[in-house]
Every structure is written in structure tokens, then in C-alpha cells.
Amino acid sequence: MLSERLKGAIRDSYRQLAAGLPGFVARREQNYLVAEIAKTLSGEYEKSRRILVAEAGTGIGKSLSYAQGAIALARLQQKKLIISTATVALQEQLIHKDLPFFLKHSAVPFSFILVKGRQRYCCEHLLEVAAQGEQEANLEFAFAELSRHKPNDSDRALYQRLWHAYTHGKWDGDRDNWPDTIADPIWERIAADRHTCNRTLTHHQHCPFHRAREKMEQTDVLVVNHALLLSDLTMGGGIILPPPDECFYVLDEAHHLPTVARDHGSASMSVKGSRRWLEKLAQSAGKMGRALPSERLLDAQLKLQDALAALQPDLKALDNWLSQQPFFSESSDYRFSEGKLPDPLPLLAINLKESSKVALRALDRVQGGIAEALRDGDLKRKQAEPLQAEAGFFMQRLENFHQLWELMAREIAEGKTPLARWLSQSDDRQDIMLHASPIEVGYLLEEWLWSKCLGAVLVSATLTALSSFDYFRQQAGLKAHDGTRYLRLRSPFDYNKAELYLPRMRCEPSDPGFTGELIEKLPALLSHQKASLVLFSSYKQMNEVAEGLRSQGLSLLVQGEASRAALLTLHRSRCDGGTPSVILGTGSFAEGLDLPGHYLTNLIITKLPFAVPTSPVEEATAEWIEKRGGNPFLQVTIPEASRKLIQACGRLIRKESDEGRVTILDRRLLTKRYGKGLLDALPPFRRTIE
Structure with a gap:
């Protein structure tokens, strides 16, 4: 049972959040998620396996849910809480918005910090050497091997500015906190590394990374990314971050975790x-x-x-x-x-x-x-x-x-x-x-984290594929009956405000005439629409379609022709000014893109996101499945496509008042046996099928 002290802290925080959040709407799904997080991590369900896998749809408020359910528990048990994310955008949202807001209204005081890898900090001594222009032959040898870049007068001037700002307390040695971009070859000469920037040496004890580490040791909630978390775990844990057996974990955007683990095992x-x-x-x-x-x-x-x-x-x-x-x-x-x-x-x-x-x-x-x-x-x-x-x-x-x-x-x-x-x-x-x-990395996650940590919450808006956790469970090294709890909470938004439209098409994506039909069909689908996003499965097809549409006089914002940030800024500016705007993008625009309200009302998916196994790891995976008598298309390609399709459709409805239309131009949803499963896994839009 949850202790009365913990339950009281969660209730008090909830009341203060409700009072402090403008337009607060009580959501049953969020309250349930908070309770399940607290019960799981406290060991109410399983004392030896405190792991919760939770798919929480858009609008539930994942970050405030795990803040309420996990922070009070960790503080009352005097343990660290590590929140790990996959993207910089979510880290920034947590550090600059969600956690400060929760701290203001929390019944339990806590401190939090963004933890970065050693390479994001300069080494005080190396910066001093670079600023003074000392030409140590041995030091130059190492750096020449590392960066193949010898400093010019401009570089030396920058080192001197960095050193002056650092010694006068105007810069903390964090690369991300310098107002201008520092080029990689310049940074590599002064970046800290675990072998040379050693805390046991007196002249390195006050280097920026070690000062940040001291601050981390005194902080309750550590926000990291998956890459840093896995870097620590591959070294045995407790090297960069506190040991796993002293920590509770929240792994947000958890669907990325297996891929990051595989990269660290390679x-x-x-x-x-x-x-x-x-x-x-x-x-x-x-x-x-x-x-x-x-x-x-x-x-x-x-x-x-x-x-x-x-x-x-x-x-x-x-x-x-x-x-x-x-x-x-x-x-x-x-x-x-x-x-x-x-x-x-x-x-x-x-x-x-x-x-x-x-x-x-x-x-x-x-x-x-x-x-x-x-x-x-x-x-x-x-x-x-x-x-x-x-x-x-x-x-x-x-x-x-x-x-x-x-x-x-x-x-x-x-x-x-x-x-x-x-x-x-x-x-x-x-x-x-x-x-x-490695092909399968689940056993690594079990060895590095699940078997050692005090407890973990794995959360994302897309953890199921084909309406099942099986695919993610296999990837993450979790067993069907190992005590791990699973929770699937649908978005509280009214998806009847949005339409899923499957128009009649002559060609399927494998047909030679499909690109031509897209060029023919899209102008009508984009006509009279204020804010559109068209998603493609390949750059080649996207660029061919862009050329065809522009020849018909359409104004387009095309991925690759400017930075993502620049494209989105221009898109928002056009939407705010009442000018129709159309973005053409590939798979990377299908996840993490937040265009609420009038910034996106017309989403078009040209093709189901089937990944062709082209990388050696993907080919090896398919080969292994076939050798065991399985079908890689059914076991990997279809589940992965289901997850990606749900993510892509999720770009449309970001807030309760959002509405619009999702158009999918791939008739395989209707003509192939696997299509029904893909359709059934999508949010409950009202459907129009020709």
C-alpha cells in the first residue's frame, strides 16, 4: 500500500497544480497514470520488479504525470530520480517549463538539473593552454591526431575570449551556454575527456565537468538523454550517473531506447x-x-x-x-x-x-x-x-x-x-x-538496467504496434510474465473532430505511375487548405513531386532546402498571416513535430512507412528471423510501420480544440490482409473511404 505521507503529497500537489494551471481540465487518464506510477515504483504490485510500461496518448500530460507520481516517492525514499529523454526538445521542455512549473506547485520540495556528457564541458587546463598559445609538442601531436586542425589566429582569439569569460565568471565552461556556435575542431582541443580530465589531479578538481558533477550529486532529479544513460550503463553504471540500484528511472520517449542501446553495444x-x-x-x-x-x-x-x-x-x-x-x-x-x-x-x-x-x-x-x-x-x-x-x-x-x-x-x-x-x-x-x-539488445537492457534499478517507468505516446505491446516488449528485453506492468491510455481528445480520408487511387506505391498520380492528385487535396504537411517515405520521391507541383504554380516549403527550424518558422509566419502554407517532408517530420491549432489542419501521408531492410543490421535481423522459420515482414516491418503510422497521424491533433483531415494515399490499407490491423491501430478518427 502507498504510505499515507506519499498519498497526501500527491493529492496536495494535484490540488496546487489544478489551482495554478489556467484552464485546467481534470483528466481521468492522467489521474490513473499518476496512481499507477506511484503504485508500481513503491512496490505495491511487485516488490522485486517495479517496472511500468505505459502508452499515454496525446493530451494526457505525461511529464506532469510522472512528476507527480515519481518525484515525491523518490524524495521520500531519499533516492535519485533520473528522467531520460530521446530528444533535445523534450529535455528543454522539462528543464525550462514542466519541472519549474511542478516545483512551484509541488507539496514536496525538490531540486533538478540537466546532466550532460563530459564532452559538453571544456577542460579548464586545456582551455588555459589553448588561450595562452603554449605549443607543447606532445600535446599538439595528440590534438593533430584527433582533429587534424591546427588553430589559426581567429581560433586563438576565440580561446582567449572563452578563457577571459570563464575566469571572470561570465561563462561556466558548458559548450551549450556559450552565446555563439563553437565549431567541432575548435571545441575538440579543449573538451574534457574521462582519461585526461581526472578529478584526482589537483589542477583538474575544479574543471567545469567536475563542478557540474558535484552539483549533480546534491540534486534530486537528474534529466539526461538516452545516449548519456546508455553510455553510463555500458561502463557498468555509477560512472557518470549514480548507480542504478540507487535510482528510480523515468524513460520518456521510450520507443527509442532499444535503438540507442544497440548503438552502444556496437x-x-x-x-x-x-x-x-x-x-x-x-x-x-x-x-x-x-x-x-x-x-x-x-x-x-x-x-x-x-x-x-x-x-x-x-x-x-x-x-x-x-x-x-x-x-x-x-x-x-x-x-x-x-x-x-x-x-x-x-x-x-x-x-x-x-x-x-x-x-x-x-x-x-x-x-x-x-x-x-x-x-x-x-x-x-x-x-x-x-x-x-x-x-x-x-x-x-x-x-x-x-x-x-x-x-x-x-x-x-x-x-x-x-x-x-x-x-x-x-x-x-x-x-x-x-x-x-548485436541484433537483439533486450538482454543488454535487462543486464544493464532492468535487473539493477530500484524501479522504472517507460512511457511514450507510441509503445504499441498493431494494438499490442509484444513488439516493444521483445525489443526492450521484457518478458511476458516477469512482473512488468503494462498500461495503455487513449488520448482524451475527441478524434471525431478529425477525418481519416482514403481517396480512390489508380496506383499502389509499387506501381511506376504512383509518383505521377501523386503530382496529379495533390493539388486538389491542398486546395483551399491553410496549413498542410505532406509526408513521403523517400527524399527522391519527395523532390520529384515537389518539382511537379511547383511546375503547376504551387508554393512549397521542402525539407532539405532550409533547416528544419527555418522551415517551421516560415510556415508559422505564413499561417499567422493568413497565407496558405505547405510543408513537404520525410519520416523525420513524422515524429516530434508540434504544429497545434491553425499551424496544421491538413495532413497527407503519401505512402505507408514500410522500412526496407537496407542496413547490415536490418538485413542480419531479417536473415535470422527467416532462419528460425519466421517472417520478417510480419514480425518486424509491419509492427514498425504501425508504430510509425500512428506517430505520423499524431501530428494533426495536438490540442483539445484541434481539428482537420488526415489523408492516406496508400490503398494497401484496404487491399492487403495486413491493412485492417494497421487501420484499427490508428486513433478513432471518423472515416471516409472511397
Whole structure:
């Protein structure tokens, strides 16, 4: 049972929110979501598995719901609450609007902060060096490798402005808080990294990231993105963020989580590029060893040199073998079927994995020795800094190198899910990249998060596909009867105000005449409409249609011809001025686009969002499903299309007063057996079908 103190805090916050929110409308769905979040996280349903998967339709108010249901609970139990999102837009909404509003009306006081990765902050010492223009040869070597950009007079002037603002308290070292854009090559020279910007060193203790970390440790609610969360979890948790077993989690936009997890479980490396930087690491290792006083790290230095020496013959053999194979005669990618590597790759992979593991451990010891010598006064700061920069730079490269070969060498038992493994050519065709990625990542999420955290709420407007949680559950590593709770709450909006229109079409999307029919049909569908969005499945077709419509005198805003922000600003300006406006966009405009009221009344979807498995990971997934006797189209393509179609239709109704029309020009919704399931999963618009 929920404690009386917690129930009282939630009730009081609700009353204060209702009084403080203009035009507040009590929603049964929101109240139910708040209660289910609180009950699940408190262990009322299942003490050992406090996980809730909640699909909450537009208008329920997800962020205020989980604020009410989770913040009071976390505060009363003296635990951290981590809110993770997929997009910058939602982060900004939480930090600048929703959480400040809730704090103002909350019965339980709390603090919150936006947590960013280390790379978003400058390193105080590196900024000082850059501003003073010190030309440390070793430091220049590391940065030249990293950015291939040497600072010019303009860059040095910017470093001096940054340093002046930082030392005078006018800038906090956060890249996003500088008023102008800082170009990547300029930022890379001063960005903090986990190897060189070490808190144990006195001259790094007050670097911006460490000050932000101290503030984070004293804050109740941490807002992060999925990428940062997964970065921490892949390192074991508790490295960047607090340990999972000390935290409750809210994972908003949770449908993105499996893809982000897969990216963090993947690795890649180039052959010739790796050979070059490993040679330079060997030179650097000798230099580090000579710089260190006494012989206390002689063993580590020798092991590093031996491991690096062992890597080069295997890489050379790999390079020679790859150059003799016809892998790229038809495409710039080559995927190994079922993830099985041909000889001699399996043996080379094992050797490279083991040698890189030894090298990684030895370099870690050498790096630790440099820090220790600096702390003990055996190395001067001016000597140690460039050595630390080099060691940190190579540690990052070596970690990724080892991860790739660990994945390449991993044995997969018969019947178990294979890895996707493939090759690709560099753009200049002078080098070859090796890639490896898991196909299924659910077990990683179970290992990294679900089995460790105090509790988690996974929430999104689109977690079901074909009216079922099965597809998401499989992606996220959740089992059917593992104690996880599922909740589906429909939007409280009246969808009868909007029409779903399926006009008669001569062609289906696979027919050669479909693009021509779109050019013929769209002018009438756009006529007399003030605010239109037309969604396409490909840039090629969108641009062909745009050309055809413009030849008929239509004024269009086309994705790719200006930035997204610029297009939307112009669109809103036209709508406000009473001028008809038409946006043409692809799939990225089908999610996260917020055009309420008169900014969108006419939504046209030209084609069902079926993804063709073109990436090596998607191809490997389809191959694995087929091998098990399944159907990848039914098991992956259709559910994914259902989710994307719901998201696309969700662009129209953003507020209670919104109305308009959704037109879908793909007759497969009516002519194919899978069409009924896709239609039934859509919001309950009134329907007009020709």
C-alpha cells in the first residue's frame, strides 16, 4: 500500500497544480497514470520488479504525470530520480517549463538539473593552454591526431575570449551556454575527456565537468538523454550517473531506447587507420616510459610494447587478406551471412582481441603511473600534461579497438542470436572498416538496467504496434510474465473532430505511375487548405513531386532546402498571416513535430512507412528471423510501420480544440490482409473511404 505521507503529497500537489494551471481540465487518464506510477515504483504490485510500461496518448500530460507520481516517492525514499529523454526538445521542455512549473506547485520540495556528457564541458587546463598559445609538442601531436586542425589566429582569439569569460565568471565552461556556435575542431582541443580530465589531479578538481558533477550529486532529479544513460550503463553504471540500484528511472520517449542501446553495444574500426595510430602509440609508449622516474612501471611499459608488437603482424595479415578479396565488387558494404567469419578471420579476431586486452591493461597502468608521479611530485605538471593527453587519446582508441575484436571473436552457440558483422569501404576507397553489432539488445537492457534499478517507468505516446505491446516488449528485453506492468491510455481528445480520408487511387506505391498520380492528385487535396504537411517515405520521391507541383504554380516549403527550424518558422509566419502554407517532408517530420491549432489542419501521408531492410543490421535481423522459420515482414516491418503510422497521424491533433483531415494515399490499407490491423491501430478518427 502507498504510505499515507506519499498519498497526501500527491493529492496536495494535484490540488496546487489544478489551482495554478489556467484552464485546467481534470483528466481521468492522467489521474490513473499518476496512481499507477506511484503504485508500481513503491512496490505495491511487485516488490522485486517495479517496472511500468505505459502508452499515454496525446493530451494526457505525461511529464506532469510522472512528476507527480515519481518525484515525491523518490524524495521520500531519499533516492535519485533520473528522467531520460530521446530528444533535445523534450529535455528543454522539462528543464525550462514542466519541472519549474511542478516545483512551484509541488507539496514536496525538490531540486533538478540537466546532466550532460563530459564532452559538453571544456577542460579548464586545456582551455588555459589553448588561450595562452603554449605549443607543447606532445600535446599538439595528440590534438593533430584527433582533429587534424591546427588553430589559426581567429581560433586563438576565440580561446582567449572563452578563457577571459570563464575566469571572470561570465561563462561556466558548458559548450551549450556559450552565446555563439563553437565549431567541432575548435571545441575538440579543449573538451574534457574521462582519461585526461581526472578529478584526482589537483589542477583538474575544479574543471567545469567536475563542478557540474558535484552539483549533480546534491540534486534530486537528474534529466539526461538516452545516449548519456546508455553510455553510463555500458561502463557498468555509477560512472557518470549514480548507480542504478540507487535510482528510480523515468524513460520518456521510450520507443527509442532499444535503438540507442544497440548503438552502444556496437563497435567499428578501420584497418589502415588503426595500423597508423598503433604505430604512434608504440612511439608514445617509449616516450612515456622514459619520462617516468624510476623503474616502477617498467613491467607495464614492456607488456604494452610487446602487445603492440603482437598486434601489427595480425593487422598486416588482415590488411593483405582483405585487399585480395572481391568483397566490394557490387556494393561498398559486405555483410557476413549469419555473422559467420571466413578463415582466417576467426583466428585473427581471437589474437587481436587478446593482444588488445593486454595492451589496454598495460596502458591503463602506465596512465595511472603518470598521474601518481604527478601527485607525488616526481613529474612536473608541464611534463605530465602532454603525456596524459596522449595516453587518454590512445586509451579511447584502444578501448573501441578492443570492443570491436571482442565482438568479432565472440562465439555464438548454435541456435542463439548471431551478431551482425560486416565490412565497408572508406569514402576514398583507401581503407576498410570492420563493424559488429548485436541484433537483439533486450538482454543488454535487462543486464544493464532492468535487473539493477530500484524501479522504472517507460512511457511514450507510441509503445504499441498493431494494438499490442509484444513488439516493444521483445525489443526492450521484457518478458511476458516477469512482473512488468503494462498500461495503455487513449488520448482524451475527441478524434471525431478529425477525418481519416482514403481517396480512390489508380496506383499502389509499387506501381511506376504512383509518383505521377501523386503530382496529379495533390493539388486538389491542398486546395483551399491553410496549413498542410505532406509526408513521403523517400527524399527522391519527395523532390520529384515537389518539382511537379511547383511546375503547376504551387508554393512549397521542402525539407532539405532550409533547416528544419527555418522551415517551421516560415510556415508559422505564413499561417499567422493568413497565407496558405505547405510543408513537404520525410519520416523525420513524422515524429516530434508540434504544429497545434491553425499551424496544421491538413495532413497527407503519401505512402505507408514500410522500412526496407537496407542496413547490415536490418538485413542480419531479417536473415535470422527467416532462419528460425519466421517472417520478417510480419514480425518486424509491419509492427514498425504501425508504430510509425500512428506517430505520423499524431501530428494533426495536438490540442483539445484541434481539428482537420488526415489523408492516406496508400490503398494497401484496404487491399492487403495486413491493412485492417494497421487501420484499427490508428486513433478513432471518423472515416471516409472511397
